[in-house]
Amino acid sequence: MKLRIACFIGAVLMAVSSMASADIKIGFVDLQRIMRESAPAVRASKRLEKEFEGRRQELQKVAAQGKALQQALDKNSMPEADRRARERELVRLNQDFLRMQRELNEDQNARRNEELAGLQERINNAIQQIANTEKYDLILQEAAWNTPKIDITDKVLKALADK
Incomplete structure (x- = not known):
């Protein structure tokens, strides 16, 4: 994928250099930085954190119950019948924990993808x-290297903050 992008960029740059008489305006946007620092990205991240906080706490409670049960089993100070019952309870708790964790991860990923699509x-x-306002001919979102002279990431961050 990166090879294709590099070839495309190379072809574009060759075409640009062959049009030396024409003024061509190129910009670069650091998409990863925008996803980290933009106001909408930060709001989305906080919204997701808040949305799933209750389920994460519930998962932590189940983990604590399992840990307490395991510690009780490690003490070896109970009758065999109680021990077997607690071992079964520990297996059930472990299965519940794994199921809850899997469901939480799946739901978080689905919601994150929804938020990222809108963002x-x-x-x-x-x-x-x-690009339209400042008459850019080409804006790249991925490059092996770029100069700060063509980086318009701050402009995009400012535009996103205004909305």
Whole structure:
């Protein structure tokens, strides 16, 4: 994938250099930085954190119950019938914990993907607005190297903060 992008960038740069007489304006956006630092990304992250906090706490309670039960079993100071019952309870708790953890991860991933899709659309709209306003011919979102002179990430972050 990166090889294809590098080839595409190389072809674009060769085409750009062959049009030396024409003024071509190129910009670069650090998408990872925008996903970390933009106001909508931070709000989405906090929203997801808050949405799943209760389920994470519930998962921690089940883990603590399992740990307490395991410690009780390790003491070896109970009758054999009680020991077997507690071992079965520990197996059930472990299964519940693994199921709850799997479901939480799946739900978190699904919600994160929903949030990222909306965020990606907002980012693309902000980039397109800047490109149209400032008459950019090409804006790259991925590059092996770029100069700060063409980096417009701060402009995109500002545009996203205004919304």
